[in-house]
Each structure stands twice: as structure tokens, then as C-alpha cells.
Amino acid sequence: MPTILIVDDEIRSLEALQRILYDSFDVKTASTPQEAETILQQEWVQIILCDQRMPQISGVDFLKTVREQWPDVIRMIISGYADSEDIISAVNEAGIYQYIAKPWHPDNLILTLKNAARLFELQRQNEALSIELKMMPEHLDRSLADRRELLRQNYQREDGIVRAPDSCMNRVCEKIRTVAPYDVSVLVTGESGTGKELAARALHYNSLRWDQPFVVENCGALPDELLESELFGYKRGAFTGAVEDRIGLFERANGGTVFLDEIGEVSPAFQVKLLRVLQEGEIRPLGSGRTRMVDVRILAATNKNLEQEVHEGRFREDLYYRLATVSISMPPLRERKGDIPILASNLLETAIKELGKTADGFTGEAISCMQAYHWPGNVRELQNEIRHMLIMSDTAVLGAELLTSRVLRAVPEEMPVLEDLAGRGGSLKERVEALEAHILRETLIRHRWNKSRAAKELGLSRVGLRAKLERYTLGKAM
Incomplete structure (x- = not known):
């Protein structure tokens, strides 16, 4: 059973978390950073879940210390304050695996922590095999290519979309197969939970870019500054917490596909920056005076009526037509x-x-x-x-x-x-x-x-x- 250490100065919060996690984890608790360090010295802790706002020291600052002394521990922050600078600082300075906002749902929290425990185990396995892997680059190349081919064949054969033989989804899947080989932007529309990301993956793995990266970004989950840093990257010193250069998702996906989920949530100011990528194929990292060229196919999804958003002035018409070269509508489950x-x-x-x-x-x-x-x-x-x-x-x-x-x-x-x-x-x-x-x-x-x-x-x-x-x-x- 994985060991988790909860650090929170509020005793009631500690007790509530302990009750919820007791059946799935070996739970240790500490009300101060000093108590937490003592436990870390004595116990083999896999995950640490730390409150951000504590009287003596912030959660991020404490987890910086943990990162230096116990780098293998999976570090997570839980907080009722969604300040973008705190999130950026947590991710970059303290190496945070997950930033959990209050109020949290018990089932989702347990699932997130189980995923963290699995990540810890995978890290240990990776360390144990690292020497062998370095000695076998050709084998790894073949293995990676074989797995990509298997994934491609699965999406080509079944589209990754589960359905009955006479399903109304058949028309959607046929349209995906028709559009996929053409290197154009596609807008996938539909209600939340209808499988828009599955459709995007099917488009990618049936395209000529199938053997290149496929990356996903939820545009509705982040404020502009953080979304810009995630997509375009940044230079050291671009903002508080930017202690090193970071490559954005567009560059990481170069040659492949970028899927922008909830595109209807981005602000008008950020829409201009996305339009430049679509028109010119170039990005500018935060804090940099130079642009960089990228070659990516952009797929986007939204649960909004973007035509109505354009009509009401909330979404740029030129960006809409750039994104919606082809539109695919996902039917609701009803x-x-x-x-x-x-x-x-x-x-x-x-x-x-x-x-x-x-x-x-x-x-x-x-x-x-x-x-x-x-x-x-x-x-x-x-x-x-x-x-x-x-x-x-x-x-x-x-x-x-x-x-x-x-x-x-x-x-x-x-x-x-x-x-x-x-x-x-x-x-x-x-x-x-x-x-x-x-x-x-x-x-x-x-x-x-x-x-x-x-x-x-x-x-x-x-x-x-x-x-x-x-x-x-x-x-x-x-």
C-alpha cells in the first residue's frame, strides 16, 4: 500500500483527508513542515500532499526543500486559491506533479493519488532499467516504432470510437477517415463528454503525421499567461518563477498535431496570438524577442456554438474560419x-x-x-x-x-x-x-x-x- 504524507496546519482538514484516503493508502499526517521532515527522514514516503497556505512557510517553498532532499517523492499541492503565479511557481520551482483546487471530490482525489503512486513506481522501474536502455538504442527505436504502428492500426481499424454496427456515429467516423489525410485544420464540436478528443486522436492517427507527436492542451483550464507559457514556451526570467528556458507544446509537437480543447474559452487577446500561429506558422516564447517557426496541424474542439460567438463579437471571425476548414459534430449520447x-x-x-x-x-x-x-x-x-x-x-x-x-x-x-x-x-x-x-x-x-x-x-x-x-x-x- 503506497505511503502518503499529508501536510496541513488545519487539523480538521488533516482528519478529513485521512478518513477518505485510509482504505487506499498508508496515511501519515503532519501539521507543520518540521513534523513532515521528521516523517520523511523515518518513513519511505511515495507521495506528499501539502496545503499551499500555511503560517510558517508556503507549500511551494516547503516542497522546494523536499525536492532537494527527497527528489523521488511525488509532490502535490492542495489549495483553495487558484493564483496563476502560485501555479507556475509550483510547477517550475517545486516540480509539482498536480495542483489540486479546493473543494475537491473524494473519488477524483483518490484517482489522482493512485495515478501519482503509479508514476512513482514507474519512475523506480525506469531508474532500474536506465543503464540497459542506454545500451539498446536500436532496439528502443524499433520498439517505439512498433508501438506507434500498432496504435495507428487500431485507430485506422476502429477509429478508437466504440459504437454499435448501426450507430449514427458511423457517419461521423466515415467523415473522420475522409478528412484525416488532408493537412487542414479541423474543428470538432459537441457537448462536453461526447468524445471530441477521441475524434481528434482518430484524425491524427489516420493522417500523414501519425508517427509524429500528438499533444493536448485544455484552453479553458488555464489563465492567458499560463496558457501562453504552456503553448509557446518562455525564456528564463520572463516572469516570476521562470528560472530556466522552457520549450512550449507547439515546439514539442513540431511535425505532429496539436489538439486545443475548449477553444471557445480563450480570451480575445489570446485569439490574436493563436491566429498568428495558424497564418504564419510561427510562435514567440514569452520573454523572447525572436520568433520560431513550427510545423503543426491544429485540431480544435468546443462545446460552444462558435458561429454564434462570432456573431456576438466574442470570437474572432478570421480565427474561426482558420480553425474550421472542416467541422465535425459529435452527437450527444441521448x-x-x-x-x-x-x-x-x-x-x-x-x-x-x-x-x-x-x-x-x-x-x-x-x-x-x-x-x-x-x-x-x-x-x-x-x-x-x-x-x-x-x-x-x-x-x-x-x-x-x-x-x-x-x-x-x-x-x-x-x-x-x-x-x-x-x-x-x-x-x-x-x-x-x-x-x-x-x-x-x-x-x-x-x-x-x-x-x-x-x-x-x-x-x-x-x-x-x-x-x-x-x-x-x-x-x-x-
Whole structure:
């Protein structure tokens, strides 16, 4: 079990984090940097999670010391203050692996820390093999080329997009295959969680640049200054914390593809700088007086209507047309109900590998409930729902009762949506009966079709419940 050290001067925060992480990690706590150093000297710590605002010293300054004395420890900052200078300083001076903002979600925090523990283990393996690797450059070149070829073949064969044989996604995937070989900018649109990054990867691995880098930047997650430094790089002394030159993502991806996610969130000032890259193929690192030429294909994605943004003056028209040489629209999951069974199975396989817990699939009733729900968060929401089901399960097959209430309360297509009852035709009696049928179904699923428990909750006798089930023709889906 990985050992994690939490450093925070607030005792309640320490206790809360310890309770949440206790089952997954060997948790050590310290309320002062001095206590933390003592623990680091005595224990083999893999991860340190440190609060940024402490009375004696900032988290970044403390982790600089940790970096010097215990460089292998994965260092992470947790803070309720999202100051861009703090973030830049943390990343560059203290070598921070992750900057976690408060309030944090327990599941996301645990997943992030597990990834950090995996990174620590990979670093150790890398150190152990470094001498052998240096002696085998030709073998490494072949291995890397083989892996790139395998990845390319996977995206060429399946596009990386899981779907049913008769899916509406087939038209999207056909358009991706058609557009991919042409070295033009592509704008991928769609709601959050619809798989826009998967589409971008399919475009890259089916292009002539498939054997070159593919890099991703979320433009909506960073302020202008930090986004500019990430994409264009910077010279030493360009801003507080810039202690050395850094190459930006555009240069790292030279010859390959840059995917700019949430492009609709960038400010008008930054849009001008992106336009220069598209028009001239050149960048200027922060603090530098010289431009550098780059050769990259730019793919972009947004969940906004950029044409409307252009019309309202929030997005540059010239940049829009540069980005949208071709547009590809990703349909929401509610329009892909036929894909849900195969998507759910695929996501379950992934969750089993990540969480280390086994399952044999879903009941038919669980799949029916998933297909009845409208999935505002799309595939990403479905992924989280399946992880939740797997974690909470105590049976080999995952049943509908494991679904969260928002999914479980969704009604199938043959039943009227509750919000529409008031506007539906028919008598008051008919509309009330439709509502009653929905309540009966949701209660029975929650109680795994145990009629005694459902009848008790609803204040009915078993005979009365049975009569209502026969009346509404409600039965358990197999």
C-alpha cells in the first residue's frame, strides 16, 4: 500500500483527508513542515500532499526543500486559491506533479493519488532499467516504432470510437477517415463528454503525421499567461518563477498535431496570438524577442456554438474560419441509445482494470435504465456511473439497483416523462396512473424487485402491490 504524507496546519482538514484516503493508502499526517521532515527522514514516503497556505512557510517553498532532499517523492499541492503565479511557481520551482483546487471530490482525489503512486513506481522501474536502455538504442527505436504502428492500426481499424454496427456515429467516423489525410485544420464540436478528443486522436492517427507527436492542451483550464507559457514556451526570467528556458507544446509537437480543447474559452487577446500561429506558422516564447517557426496541424474542439460567438463579437471571425476548414459534430449520447450496451461493456472493462474489482456484466434491466436516461454529461457521465456501480456492487452481475437515483428515476420511452404529464392529453385519472406506474417501477428496482420491501415502503399490502403490477403490466427485465 503506497505511503502518503499529508501536510496541513488545519487539523480538521488533516482528519478529513485521512478518513477518505485510509482504505487506499498508508496515511501519515503532519501539521507543520518540521513534523513532515521528521516523517520523511523515518518513513519511505511515495507521495506528499501539502496545503499551499500555511503560517510558517508556503507549500511551494516547503516542497522546494523536499525536492532537494527527497527528489523521488511525488509532490502535490492542495489549495483553495487558484493564483496563476502560485501555479507556475509550483510547477517550475517545486516540480509539482498536480495542483489540486479546493473543494475537491473524494473519488477524483483518490484517482489522482493512485495515478501519482503509479508514476512513482514507474519512475523506480525506469531508474532500474536506465543503464540497459542506454545500451539498446536500436532496439528502443524499433520498439517505439512498433508501438506507434500498432496504435495507428487500431485507430485506422476502429477509429478508437466504440459504437454499435448501426450507430449514427458511423457517419461521423466515415467523415473522420475522409478528412484525416488532408493537412487542414479541423474543428470538432459537441457537448462536453461526447468524445471530441477521441475524434481528434482518430484524425491524427489516420493522417500523414501519425508517427509524429500528438499533444493536448485544455484552453479553458488555464489563465492567458499560463496558457501562453504552456503553448509557446518562455525564456528564463520572463516572469516570476521562470528560472530556466522552457520549450512550449507547439515546439514539442513540431511535425505532429496539436489538439486545443475548449477553444471557445480563450480570451480575445489570446485569439490574436493563436491566429498568428495558424497564418504564419510561427510562435514567440514569452520573454523572447525572436520568433520560431513550427510545423503543426491544429485540431480544435468546443462545446460552444462558435458561429454564434462570432456573431456576438466574442470570437474572432478570421480565427474561426482558420480553425474550421472542416467541422465535425459529435452527437450527444441521448441520440446514441443503441450504442449504450456496447459502450457500457467497454467502459466496465476499463473500470475493472483501473479499480482491480471484477464483474461479469450488467443485467438487462440495468441496460434498459441506462438507455432510458438522457445523459446530460454524455459518455463521461456514463463512465462515472459505471465506476460507481462497480465500486458499490456485491454481486458478479451489476443490477439496476446500483444505479444512482438520477439514472434510476429516468423513465423508459413507453412511459410518459414526468415533466410532460401536466401538458399531456387525457383525464386526470390517466395522468395520475402514469405517475403511479413510474413510482412503482423505480421503487421495485431500488429494492431489487423484493415485493415485500417495496410494498412496505409504499404503504401497500403484497396483494395490493401485485394487483397494481398486473394493472400496469410491470415486470422485471431479464
